[in-house]
Amino acid sequence: xxxxxxxxxxxxxxxxxxxxxxxxxxxxxxxxxxxxxxxxxxxxxxxxxxxxxxxxxxxxxxxxxxxxxxxxxxxxxxxxxxxxxxxxxxxxxxxxxxxxxxxxxxxxxxxxxxxxxxxxxxxxxxxxxxxxxxxxxxxxxxxxxxxxxxxxxxxxxxxxxxxxxxxxxxx
Numbered sequence: 001x002x003x004x005x006x007x008x009x010x011x012x013x014x015x016x017x018x019x020x021x022x023x024x025x026x027x028x029x030x031x032x033x034x035x036x037x038x039x040x041x042x043x044x045x046x047x048x049x050x051x052x053x054x055x056x057x058x059x060x061x062x063x064x065x066x067x068x069x070x071x072x073x074x075x076x077x078x079x080x081x082x083x084x085x086x087x088x089x090x091x092x093x094x095x096x097x098x099x100x101x102x103x104x105x106x107x108x109x110x111x112x113x114x115x116x117x118x119x120x121x122x123x124x125x126x127x128x129x130x131x132x133x134x135x136x137x138x139x140x141x142x143x144x145x146x147x148x149x150x151x152x153x154x155x156x157x158x159x160x161x162x163x164x165x166x167x168x169x170x171x
Contacts, residue, residue, distance in 0.1 A: 012103030022094035033083035
């Protein structure tokens with residue numbers, strides 16, 4: 001059996017771990033804001049279209065490249081704002097789960113408050129919601145390294161029966 005390598009944890013997330021007790025497991029999101037498709041795809045399209053347009057003197061390709069460059073610029077603040085709410089690490093402890101973004105606590109839940117775990121699939125992207133409290137949830141994005149293992153560990157640590165996992169009808 002080969003040993004699976006885990007991505008390195010962000011230094012700010014690692015510093016935040018010092019405030020947590022009884023850490024069971026740390027799951028890392030090693031993606032970056034600029035890897036978001038809403039930014040990366042128009043940027044890639046802009047580069048290709050501009051290169052084709054300028055190289056082959058095609059006004060249509062150059063115009064499309066400029067349009068995609070404008071879309072890319074418009075998407076930068078949107079992507080940056082949504083990135084601020086994305087967990088760069090999720091820490092499971094004996095008491096609950098904590099989602100961190102570069103050392104800042106985004107969301108916390110206690111295992112005793114966990115009501116169910118939902119599997120949500122949207123356009124081929126699977127994520128899980130750890131639902132607790134009154135319509136509150138901690139989202140486990142598919143970009144988290146070992147997301148399925150995180151869900152399994154959440155069941156183990158919380159004592160929640162597997163029958164509580166469900167896939168919502170409204171997706």
